[in-house]
Amino acid sequence: MGSVKRISVKKGGGLVSTSRVSLREITSETVREICALAVGEQQKNFVAANAESIAEAYFDELAWFRAIYYGETPVGFVMLSINPEANEYYLWRFMIDKKYQGHGYGKQAIDAIIEHVKSRPQARELTLSCVPGDGGPEEFYQRLGFQFTGEVDDGEKVYRLLL
Numbered sequence: 226m227g228s229v230k231r232i233s234v235k236k237g238g239g240l241v242s243t244s245r246v247s248l249r250e251i252t253s254e255t256v257r258e259i260c261a262l263a264v265g266e267q268q269k270n271f272v273a274a275n276a277e278s279i280a281e282a283y284f285d286e287l288a289w290f291r292a293i294y295y296g297e298t299p300v301g302f303v304m305l306s307i308n309p310e311a312n313e314y315y316l317w318r319f320m321i322d323k324k325y326q327g328h329g330y331g332k333q334a335i336d337a338i339i340e341h342v343k344s345r346p347q348a349r350e351l352t353l354s355c356v357p358g359d360g361g362p363e364e365f366y367q368r369l370g371f372q373f374t375g376e377v378d379d380g381e382k383v384y385r386l387l388l
Contacts, residue, residue, distance in 0.1 A: 246333035248291035248303060248341065251279065258299055259292045262322040267360045275302045278318045293321065293334045300325040303338055309346045316353035319362075335369055343388050350388055354381035 251259050260276040263269075273281075282288035287308050293301035304318040316338065321331045342348045353371065355362050363382065367373075371384035 245296050246300075246330055246337060247294045248334065248337050249294055251290065251292050255292060255299065259302060262299060262302060262320070264320050265323040265326075268323075271356050271358070271361050272318060272320045275320070278302065278304050288317070290318075293330065295325065295328075295330050295333075298325075300330050301334060303334060305338070305342070307342075307345065309348075312347045312349065314342045314345065314348050314351050316351060319353075331365065332369060339386070339388065348388055351386045352383060354378050354383045356380065357382050 249255075256279065260274070260279070262275055264272060279290065282290045282304055285306070287306045288304055289307050290302070290304040292299050293303055299322075301321040302318065303316070303320075306313070306315040306317045308314075319331075319334070319338075321334070339351060342351050352374075353366065355366065357363060363384075366384050369386070371386045374383045374385050376383040
């Protein structure tokens with residue numbers, strides 16, 4: 226018997242979910258818990274702390290950010306830069322807490338992110354950039370279908386996923 230994948234998307238709003246993983250708005254009640262999520266020591270040079278990302282998001286009108294939950298447990302954080310006028314959808318930050326890595330939550334979260342981006346006007350691709358290096362996220366993104374564009378921006382390799 227195959228598994229059933231449940232996807233629900235609320236355009237521009239609060240909840241985006243794929244299977245048991247959902248993307249939820251961060252509130253005054255949840256912000257401390259989300260800021261406490263962290264990657265392992267060896268991964269810290271690949272992604273900014275969630276508190277820094279949330280602070281940046283409040284000063285960037287293109288930022289869209291959410292906590293990643295598995296059921297009722299916060300497991301990560303995502304931030305996109307969404308510019309529909311320029312048809313640009315960029316995965317700016319993505320992290321899964323060190324305790325929750327290796328359980329498939331990252332892939333499920335990326336699936337939910339892709340569904341959210343696909344629901345946006347004129348969305349044809351999702352781009353991202355990442356610092357190359359041992360322990361970095363490049364292989365993860367490649368397994369999910371992101372292709373290296375050949376571009377390097379400020380030392381980070383640029384990847385694209387056609388939607």
